[in-house]
Amino acid sequence: MTSPLVQSVSWALVNLVWQGVLVAGALGLALWIVPGRHAGIRYVLANGALLVMTLLPAVSAVQRYPRHAVAPEVPLPASVPLGIVLAAPGNAPSAARLPAPLVDSESKFSSTPLVLLGEFSERHGRWIVLAWTLGVLYGSARVLSGWRRLVQLCRRAEPMPPAEQAVLERLCDALGIRRAVRLLASREIFVPATVGWLRPVVLLPVAALGGLSPAELELVLRHELAHVRRHDYLVNLLQTAAETLLFFHPAVWWIGKVIRSERENCCDDLALASGAAPLSYARALTALETLRVPPAPALSALGGSLPQRVRRLLLPGARRHTGWSAGASLLPLLSGLLVAVPPSAVALTCKTAGEPEAVEPVEELDIEARTGIESDQEARPPEPAFSIDELVRMSAVGVTEEYLQEMRALFGELALEEVIRLKALGVTRDYVASLRGAGYRDLDADAVANARALGLDSRYVKDLRALGLRELEWTDLLGLRALGVTPAWIRSMRAAGLRDLSAPEMRALRGLGVDPEYVREMHACGLDELSVDDLLKLRAAGVTREFLERIEGP
Numbered sequence: 246m247t248s249p250l251v252q253s254v255s256w257a258l259v260n261l262v263w264q265g266v267l268v269a270g271a272l273g274l275a276l277w278i279v280p281g282r283h284a285g286i287r288y289v290l291a292n293g294a295l296l297v298m299t300l301l302p303a304v305s306a307v308q309r310y311p312r313h314a315v316a317p318e319v320p321l322p323a324s325v326p327l328g329i330v331l332a333a334p335g336n337a338p339s340a341a342r343l344p345a346p347l348v349d350s351e352s353k354f355s356s357t358p359l360v361l362l363g364e365f366s367e368r369h370g371r372w373i374v375l376a377w378t379l380g381v382l383y384g385s386a387r388v389l390s391g392w393r394r395l396v397q398l399c400r401r402a403e404p405m406p407p408a409e410q411a412v413l414e415r416l417c418d419a420l421g422i423r424r425a426v427r428l429l430a431s432r433e434i435f436v437p438a439t440v441g442w443l444r445p446v447v448l449l450p451v452a453a454l455g456g457l458s459p460a461e462l463e464l465v466l467r468h469e470l471a472h473v474r475r476h477d478y479l480v481n482l483l484q485t486a487a488e489t490l491l492f493f494h495p496a497v498w499w500i501g502k503v504i505r506s507e508r509e510n511c512c513d514d515l516a517l518a519s520g521a522a523p524l525s526y527a528r529a530l531t532a533l534e535t536l537r538v539p540p541a542p543a544l545s546a547l548g549g550s551l552p553q554r555v556r557r558l559l560l561p562g563a564r565r566h567t568g569w570s571a572g573a574s575l576l577p578l579l580s581g582l583l584v585a586v587p588p589s590a591v592a593l594t595c596k597t598a599g600e601p602e603a604v605e606p607v608e609e610l611d612i613e614a615r616t617g618i619e620s621d622q623e624a625r626p627p628e629p630a631f632s633i634d635e636l637v638r639m640s641a642v643g644v645t646e647e648y649l650q651e652m653r654a655l656f657g658e659l660a661l662e663e664v665i666r667l668k669a670l671g672v673t674r675d676y677v678a679s680l681r682g683a684g685y686r687d688l689d690a691d692a693v694a695n696a697r698a699l700g701l702d703s704r705y706v707k708d709l710r711a712l713g714l715r716e717l718e719w720t721d722l723l724g725l726r727a728l729g730v731t732p733a734w735i736r737s738m739r740a741a742g743l744r745d746l747s748a749p750e751m752r753a754l755r756g757l758g759v760d761p762e763y764v765r766e767m768h769a770c771g772l773d774e775l776s777v778d779d780l781l782k783l784r785a786a787g788v789t790r791e792f793l794e795r796i797e798g799p
Contacts, residue, residue, distance in 0.1 A: 251374050252309070253306040253307075254370075254374050255371075255373040256305060256306070256309045256370075257301075257302040257309065258302060258374070258493075260302075260305045261298070261491070261494060262494070264301050264305075265298055265491075265496040266496060268294050268297055268496065271294070272291060272294040272500060272503070276290065276503065284510035284513075284514055285511055287503075288507040288508060288510075291500055291504045291507055292504060294500050295484065295487055295497070295504065296487075298487070298491060298494070298496070299491065380493060381489060381492070384488075384489035384492050385489055388485055388489060398431060398440075398448070399441075399446050399448070401431070402446075402448055403430050403431075404427075404429060404430075405428045405429065405430055405449065413428045413447065413470075416466055417470060419520070420515070420519055421474065422474050424445065424473070426445050426447060427446045429447070429448055429449070430449050430450070430454065431449070431450060432450070432785060432787070437449050437450065437465050437466070437469050439469045439477075440478070442478040442479045445473045445478065447466065447469045447470070451758070451787075454758055460525065460529075461525070461528065464516065464521050464525060464526050464529040465529055465530075467515075467521055468512050471511075471515040472512055475508075475511065475512070475515070477508055477512070480508075481508075484504060510554065513526070513554060513557070513558060517558070523558045524670075526558060527558045528699060530555060530558075531555065531695070642668045642669045644665055644668045648664070649661075649664050652667055655674065655677050656690040656693075659690055663690050663691075663694075667693070667697075672693055676697065677693055679702065680696065680706075683706040683707070685706075685719055696726075701726045708732040709722075709735075711732075712735050714735075721752075725748060725751060725752060725755075728752055730752070734755070735751070738754070738760075738761055738764070741761040741765055741768075742764060743777070746777070753777070754777065759781065759784050763784065764780065766790040767780070767793075770790055772793075
């Protein structure tokens with residue numbers, strides 16, 4: 246027989262299996278009711294569900310422990326009725342301890358799911374607790390290893406110039422952040438990230454410094470500082486601890502995914518509330534995505550699903566989508582069912598018990614009555630094509646029936662959400678025709694929307710072709726535009742000596758911040774015959790003109 250503590254813990258872990266399903270179901274219903282634009286409410290609900298799932302095992306263990314500690318195993322005679330044993334105060338032995346004849350005689354008590362779970366936890370208690378302990382130790386080791394890597398990453402990062410630090414301080418004042426926030430640059434990450442709670446640090450990748458414009462970089466900093474203001478790093482640590490302890494339950498990981506997604510939505514809303522424009526902010530996130538190679542550490546601006554976040558930023562319908570009306574309709578429906586089912590059951594029982602009710606044959610119906618029914622059906626007005634909610638969202642962005650038919654004629658059967666997105670981005674028939682006239686004829690609605698969000702048009706394509714870049718794939722074209730590769734930049738790079746650059750080479754150079762001035766500085770230091778790979782290596786290593794002059798000496 247194992248100890249009461251082990252039995253209590255095993256019971257709590259086994260009991261959480263069905264309790265967690267109920268908690269996750271309640272959260273799913275709440276998220277279905279609460280609109281997507283209320284990210285703060287959804288975030289609180291998800292965190293509350295995770296807190297409940299963390300407390301439930303503790304409550305179950307505490308309730309279970311006195312049974313083992315106070316009521317030891319006492320053999321019961323077969324002549325004692327089970328009802329007397331269960332009704333006696335202080336005597337509540339589990340069904341597993343009852344003699345076999347007694348359990349068989351009262352099988353309706355021994356076959357309940359809770360009793361079966363209790364029997365399973367008592368038989369395999371030590372193995373359940375052992376497996377759970379090993380899993381917690383493994384998860385804790387992974388968390389500690391990740392925390393150690395983050396600490397080393399911050400130590401190896403370099404301080405930013407005073408100009409960028411001044412921008413960060415200005416944004417801290419705008420967001421009401423009173424704590425000191427450090428801004429560091431790292432060559433080991435590819436997207437910005439926020440680390441720390443008491444002494445927060447915002448890490449910026451070197452690639453983002455060259456691949457983003459100052460305005461886009463400021464928008465990304467607003468998102469990172471939103472994490473600092475909301476103390477998200479501390480909440481993330483507590484969430485990680487709960488996921489480590491309850492690693493075995495899939496509902497815990499689903500709830501954690503919801504928390505992380507809504508956390509990013511909350512930071513997006515806070516960034517927009519601080520003065521960021523939705524379209525510019527979405528472009529900054531899209532440009533960041535082109536720079537990401539490995540996943541970002543800690544809290545990053547690219548957490549969650551980027552397409553859903555961009556859709557939520559740009560489409561009013563995505564943020565105003567309400568489930569309140571559906572939820573309000575569901576409650577009366579359920580209430581009506583609860584009220585209507587018992588009387589219906591009684592009525593059916595009465596009809597079944599008595600004589601069957603005579604039903605008039607269909608053939609004997611009056612012809613005039615049937616004609617009247619058919620005429621009423623023909624006179625009934627047709628159902629509207631759109632609901633009231635859809636009409637409101639269409640009106641908010643200016644979608645008309647003509648525009649809807651026009652887009653569907655261009656791209657085939659489109660959902661209303663896609664049409665609203667195209668209208669919100671300013672996609673017109675002429676814009677689509679100009680892209681197709683430039684040679685990109687097989688573009689779907691999503692590709693056209695992405696191009697419009699980045700400001701890519703037919704003039705940009707013609708300017709690149711005038712410089713000799715004629716066979717560009719659509720993905721290369723989007724990447725060049727997202728990184729800010731302009732015809733003027735290409736001409737200046739050619740003037741610096743780099744003439745035959747391909748699209749991937751231009752993306753890599755622009756991403757690391759290699760500009761004509763840097764190329765000329767390397768040439769001035771005697772490095773004339775430099776390939777693109779050489780320039781990328783020098784820039785990634787932080788080799789500057791001052792560094793080379795210090796090495797050469799006076």
